[in-house]
Amino acid sequence: MKKIKDFINKADIRRFRFWLQLFFFVLFIYGGYFAINLGNSIPVFSCGYDKEVGGMCYFLPLQHQLARPLDVLFSVASISVLIGFVTFLLWFIVFNKAWCGYACPLGTMQDWLTGLRKKMGIRFSTYTQPQFDKLKKIKYLMLALVIFAPIGVGMGILGGEWRTAFCEICPGRMITPLFVGDVSQWSLDFSTKTAMILTSLGLIFTGLFVVGSFIKKRFFCFFCPMSAMHYIFSDAALLKLKKDGDKCTKCGDCYNVCDMQIKDIADDVKSTNILRDDCIFCMKCVAACPEDDALHVDILNMKLFTSTKGGFAKRMEMDRLEKKND
C-alpha cells in the first residue's frame, strides 16, 4: 500500500495528464464514429455542434430547455429537464472540476496552444492582480447569459435568436467541428440584426480564443461560464482539493505554476478546502508543492494524491545530479 502511494505521489503528473487529455479529446470529438454516446449532460465544453461528438456539452440542451414558455417549463414536461440536470450533477460530483483539467476539449486545446508557444520559446504573459480580479467576474455574466437569455425567450421578452445566445458567441461552436472537417459554423447569420451581432461576436471570440490562449495559459477558462456553474456545486463534489495550512510555508511554488493565477492556493493558510472558482483542478499545484502533505487531492476524505518532498524533487529532476559543472 505504501509503495503504491509512493508511486502515485512521485508520478510524473504532466505526462499522465497529457495522455488522459488526449484520450478524452478523442472520446469527445470523435466518439460518434465509434458509436459512443455519453449523453447530453457533460459538464464541460464538448460541443454539441460537432456532429460526431461522443457526449454533449450541457449548455446546449440547458438553453433549449430553459427557452420553453414558462407554463411548460414548470409542468410535468420538465421531468426531462430535471433528469438532464441530475445527470449533469452526477457527472460533475464525482470528478469535480477535474473535468476542466483533464477532460474538457476546449481546455485541452488551450493547453496544446500553450505547448506550441513553449516549443517556440516564447514566454507566457500574466495578468496583474487588479486586472485579474476584474476579469474573473466576467464568467458570472456569461453564466447569466446562458440562463437568462433563453428564459427571456420563453417569456417572450427576447427574440428567438437569443435562444442559444451563449452558443452563438462560444468559441467551441466554431473550433470543435473543425476537427471533424466541418466548417459550416464559420459563417455569419444575417437573418436578423441580433443574430448578426451575436455570430460576429462569436467570430471575434474565436479569434481571441486562439490568440489569447497562445499568449496566456488557459486564457478562455477565466471567462468560462461552465467554470462558474461548477463552482456553485463544487462543495458537494467527492473529489476535493485540500490544504493543510500548518504545513504550508507560503513559498508560492504552487501559485507560480498555477495556470489560473490562483493566489489563495499559496497565501490562504486557513481554508482546508482550497478549490476556488477559477480552478481547473489540474493538480499542478500539488505536484509543485515541496512540503509534505501541504496540498492534497482527496476522494471521500481519502488522500489520493499528495504533495511530498520526494515527489517534488523527482519531478523537478532534483533528486539526482546530472553532471558536475565545476
Added chain:
Amino acid sequence: MTEHKIETPKERLNRHKAMEASAVLEKIKHDYKEPPRAMEYFYDLYERVHCKHESLHSDKAKVGTMCIQVPSEIIYALDAVPLRLCNGFYTDDEIGSDFLPSKSCPLVKATVGQFVSNNFSDKPDVIISPTTCDQKAKSGAIIESMGFSVYDMEFPRTKESHESREYWRRSVRKFTKDLSENLNTKLSKKKLKESIQKIGYAQHLYHKLNILRKNTASPILGKDMFLVTNAFFFDKIDSWIDAMKKLLEECEEMVEAKVNAASKMSPRIVYTGSPPIFPNLKIPLLIELCDAIIVADETCSSNRMFNDMVSVDEWFINDMIDSIADRYLKGCTCPIFTKNDDRKRRILDLVKDYKADGVVYQAFAGCQVYEMEQRSVLEAMQKAGVPILYIESDYSPSQSGQLTTRIEAFVESLKNRKRRQQ
C-alpha cells in the same frame, strides 16, 4: 639560531581567530558522544578554512552575500561562488564594536569587523547587501565607506502583498543583469537550470537527512547539523554535496541499527531565533551538553536556508528568475518582516512533526527584530502548550555559567514532564 619573526597585526588576528575556532572545534569533536564518521570532512573543512586560512575558491569570482536572501542560483549560474558573510567570530565582533553603536547585533558587528581587519581566506570581489534589517542595511554602507564594492539589493519588508512580490522580482532581475555585467558573463538558460537543479539537489539531500532526525533515535546531534549547514556558506558546492551524501548514507545505516546520538530520555528541542554561526555555536553546544538534543531548527543559518525549493513551470530565463525570486521572499520566515505569523506556524509545525518536547529561542542582544518577536512566539507556544525558553546571548565566551544554569533547569523540567507523561 632560529630566525625570530615579529608577528604582524594581521597575523596576530589570524592567530586569535584560529584559536577561537579550534577551541570550539575541539569541543564539538570530543565533548559529545561519538559523531558519525562522515563528520570528519566537515571538522577538517573548518580547520582548513578557519584555522589554517586556506583559500577554497582562488580560481573563481567571489560574491559575498550579507544574508540568505541573495539567490545563490543566479550567482552559480554566472560562474561565480556565493560566500555568505554572516560572521560568528568574537574576535571580529570586538573589532567591529568600534564602528557600530555598542548595542548593535554581534553578528553585524562581527561582519563589519572582518572587513575592518580585511582578513579573509577567500576575499569577496563584490558584496551584495539585501536591505533586510536596519543594521545590515546600514552596515553595508559602512563597509562600502571602507573601500569595498557593495551592491544594495532592495528587499521589501512586507511579504504578503502583491506589490512586494513584484518589487522583489524586479530587484532580482536587476541584480541578475547588474551582476552579469559586473562579472562580464552572460547568463544562459542552460546554466541557470543546472544551478537551480544543483542547489535543489543539495536541498534534497539536506531534507533527507533531516527526515532521519524525526526518529526517536536520531542519528545526529544538532551541533553537527549546524556545522554541516554552516559549511554551505563557503564550501565548494560539489564537495559539500559529496560529503553530504556520505553523511546521509552513514546516518541511514545508523537509523537502521537504531543508534541514538543522544540518550533515551534526552528532551527533543526545536531551536529558533538568531542564527548560530560557527564558531559561535554557544547555545546549541550548551543545550546538547545538558543532555538534550536539537532535532530541528528554524534559523537562517540552517533550516530556513534550505527549506523552500525553487519550482519552475516553464524553463525560460525570466520565468526561472521570477521563481527564484519568489522562493527567497515568499517562504522566508525572517522576523524582519512586518508579520511573524508564518514563523510561528513553522515552529509549531516543526514541534509537531519532530515530536519535540520544547523550544529554545535565542536572540542576539542588540538584534531588535528577534528580541521583539520573542513575545509573539512565546505567546503562540504557551497557547499550544509547548514549553519554551528564551535566551538572550552575545558572542562573548564569558556568560556561559549563567546560561548553563538556565538551560540545565529548562532541560530538567522537560525531562520531568516527559517522565510524568510516560
